[in-house]
Amino acid sequence: MDLTNEDDQTFIKLQTSHSNLKTLLKTSTKIESNYEKLDKKFETIQENLNMASKRVAPLQSLSIANRALETRINRAISPALSLLQSFKHFESLQKKLLRTASKLSSENKPTTKRLKNLIKYVDRVNKLHESISTISGECESAVHKLQEVVEFLSRTKATDHYRTERLRETLATLKVVCETEVDSMRFDGILDEALMNLQDEFEGLLQKLRHEGQFGDYDGCLGSDLEVEVLGRICETLAANDCLDICIDMFVKVRYRRAAKALMRLNPDYLKIYTPEEIDEMEWESLETAISLWIQHFDLAVKTVLVSEKNLSNRVLGNIMDGIIWPECFIKIADKIMAVFFRFGEGVARSNKEPQKLFKLLDMFDSLEKLKSDFSGIFEGEAGADIRSRFRELEKLIVHASSRVFWEFGLQIEGNQDGLPPPQDGSVPKLVRYATNYLKNLAVDSYSAPMARVLKTEQLWKNGIFSDTENDQDLLKDAILNVMEAIVRNIEYKKSRYNDKVLAQIFAMNTYWYIYMRARNVELGRLLGETYMKKTYRRAAEESAYMYQKQAWGSLVRLLNREEIRGVNGNLEGVGGVVRGKMESFLVGFDEMCQRHRGVYKIVSDADLREQIKSATVRLVVPVYTEFFDVYSEFLIGVKSCLSPDSIEALLGEIFEGGEGGKSNLARRDSMNLMDRRVSVDRPRFGKDRRRPEFDDSDL
Numbered sequence: 001m002d003l004t005n006e007d008d009q010t011f012i013k014l015q016t017s018h019s020n021l022k023t024l025l026k027t028s029t030k031i032e033s034n035y036e037k038l039d040k041k042f043e044t045i046q047e048n049l050n051m052a053s054k055r056v057a058p059l060q061s062l063s064i065a066n067r068a069l070e071t072r073i074n075r076a077i078s079p080a081l082s083l084l085q086s087f088k089h090f091e092s093l094q095k096k097l098l099r100t101a102s103k104l105s106s107e108n109k110p111t112t113k114r115l116k117n118l119i120k121y122v123d124r125v126n127k128l129h130e131s132i133s134t135i136s137g138e139c140e141s142a143v144h145k146l147q148e149v150v151e152f153l154s155r156t157k158a159t160d161h162y163r164t165e166r167l168r169e170t171l172a173t174l175k176v177v178c179e180t181e182v183d184s185m186r187f188d189g190i191l192d193e194a195l196m197n198l199q200d201e202f203e204g205l206l207q208k209l210r211h212e213g214q215f216g217d218y219d220g221c222l223g224s225d226l227e228v229e230v231l232g233r234i235c236e237t238l239a240a241n242d243c244l245d246i247c248i249d250m251f252v253k254v255r256y257r258r259a260a261k262a263l264m265r266l267n268p269d270y271l272k273i274y275t276p277e278e279i280d281e282m283e284w285e286s287l288e289t290a291i292s293l294w295i296q297h298f299d300l301a302v303k304t305v306l307v308s309e310k311n312l313s314n315r316v317l318g319n320i321m322d323g324i325i326w327p328e329c330f331i332k333i334a335d336k337i338m339a340v341f342f343r344f345g346e347g348v349a350r351s352n353k354e355p356q357k358l359f360k361l362l363d364m365f366d367s368l369e370k371l372k373s374d375f376s377g378i379f380e381g382e383a384g385a386d387i388r389s390r391f392r393e394l395e396k397l398i399v400h401a402s403s404r405v406f407w408e409f410g411l412q413i414e415g416n417q418d419g420l421p422p423p424q425d426g427s428v429p430k431l432v433r434y435a436t437n438y439l440k441n442l443a444v445d446s447y448s449a450p451m452a453r454v455l456k457t458e459q460l461w462k463n464g465i466f467s468d469t470e471n472d473q474d475l476l477k478d479a480i481l482n483v484m485e486a487i488v489r490n491i492e493y494k495k496s497r498y499n500d501k502v503l504a505q506i507f508a509m510n511t512y513w514y515i516y517m518r519a520r521n522v523e524l525g526r527l528l529g530e531t532y533m534k535k536t537y538r539r540a541a542e543e544s545a546y547m548y549q550k551q552a553w554g555s556l557v558r559l560l561n562r563e564e565i566r567g568v569n570g571n572l573e574g575v576g577g578v579v580r581g582k583m584e585s586f587l588v589g590f591d592e593m594c595q596r597h598r599g600v601y602k603i604v605s606d607a608d609l610r611e612q613i614k615s616a617t618v619r620l621v622v623p624v625y626t627e628f629f630d631v632y633s634e635f636l637i638g639v640k641s642c643l644s645p646d647s648i649e650a651l652l653g654e655i656f657e658g659g660e661g662g663k664s665n666l667a668r669r670d671s672m673n674l675m676d677r678r679v680s681v682d683r684p685r686f687g688k689d690r691r692r693p694e695f696d697d698s699d700l
Helices: 002-106 112-156 161-188 190-208 225-240 244-264 276-281 284-317 326-350 357-378 385-399 401-414 430-442 445-463 472-496 501-519 523-528 530-559 572-599 607-631 645-656 662-667
Strands: none
Touching: 002 112, 002 190, 112 161, 112 190, 112 225, 190 225, 190 244, 225 244, 225 284, 244 284, 244 326, 276 326, 284 326, 284 357, 326 357, 326 385, 357 385, 385 401, 385 445, 401 472, 430 472, 430 501, 430 523, 445 472, 445 523, 472 501, 472 523, 472 530, 501 523, 501 530, 501 607, 523 530, 530 572, 530 607, 572 607, 572 645, 607 645
């Protein structure tokens, strides 16, 4: 019984334990499930924390950027406040400047008091300029600081895009306002008006300084010390305000007018005539007087008037740009004065070189030599280099005026600068005629010796030493040869411009023969040498004559070639047709060539040349024509207006004798019985005498 109870109790305990264990297992399972859910929540929380950390990080950067922005804004305020103070100071200076300007306007006379007030006015203009410069610099600083703020916001994104854009627009507006305001102060405000007033004052004072009294009484100074001081202060102020060019231009113009007006009291009316053409039109007595006055006035202008202007330029402009401006300004004034004298001297030197002008040219050269030392001292330094160079060039031009004309004329001939087309009739150009006869006159003893000495002086200027290998005559010969060679190049250039090859050869033949005949047996020919004359001009004329024969008449002669006729031998009708065709072509070409010789071509009126050309042409044409005429006369019966060999020769003689008649003479062709008018075949044949024609000058 008791055992049973114990067993029951044990069983009950076991059931209870079992139930408890079962419950415990269920609870453990539930806890495990809860742990798994808790892990998932922790993971979610971790993710949320990470996300929150990422979202908080920009706020930290923004906080740092805000602190940096605050610093930059504070730094940008200071330049803006300083800028406002500068604007107030500028307004104060404006009022003071206006009061001083009012005092100046009430004093019209150039008294000492007014000059002192003018100095005070200049000082206040300088202060106003400094104030504007300060404002300009502060505007740049304010803009720069604001630019830093905009860049900082754009980089750090401390505010939204809209506010950044508005700030950027504000920056752009500030830039425009600063630039506009400063430009207005400089160019449209009271400073601009003050600078205009100073320019007027500057010009008025310069006008007041005049060359008074006799030139010999000058002490080399113009104006009082106070006047010069005022001019210098005004000039410095204008230069500091970007008006240096205006100042220099005004100084040069006014002082040039004053110096020129002083010299005009000498009545140098002759200086109005300065071109070579105008000088050539002057009477010799008038030109002599003009050159004498030029020598006196040139010396006076350099030693008196320009010395005074040089001193004034130094005193007024000496403090500008460390003293490098005033020499250039003086040179500009002097250059305007000296240019008038230079151009007259150059005009005399470049004008036609009549023998009597040589002595006055030497007077001019002597005066320049005496003035050379003073001239170099007055126009010293780099600034005066050009005017000293022109002085030397004028001296050189006077020394070798004659040879200089040859070089220039030679260049004109070589470059065909006469502007004229080649003669339409092949005659000798006027330029060649003039040049040849000019050289011919120069080579005579009365001109060659002085000209040779001038050329030797020229060599000294050019090389620094005299040449031991060349005497005076060699230098003169070289100078003339250069011009003669230029003439040859000009002739060849004009020759190349002809479209008609025959006319080109006639032109060259005429021109070279003209030069040869004018130069030989005179001093020019002896100076150049007979060998040179024959080699250069006679040979060129002969070669042109040969080419003329070949191109003008050789083409006609070739029409009578018998090779084509031999090709149809045995066929009389064919031979007759070829013969008549050749004869008709020859007569048409001959007629045309004769007409061109009468109406277009012109062989110079040199009897010997024309006779030699005629003889050479007759020897070239008539024998061939005669032979053709004799051999084929039986086929020429039906050829209308056929000419006999004698008629051909007569017509050739007529055109080379310069006769008139044109078509009428050529049209008088007899209706002839060819069998009765046949010419003997004993005449010389072309084949036996075909050579370049030689010009026989034994009788010339």
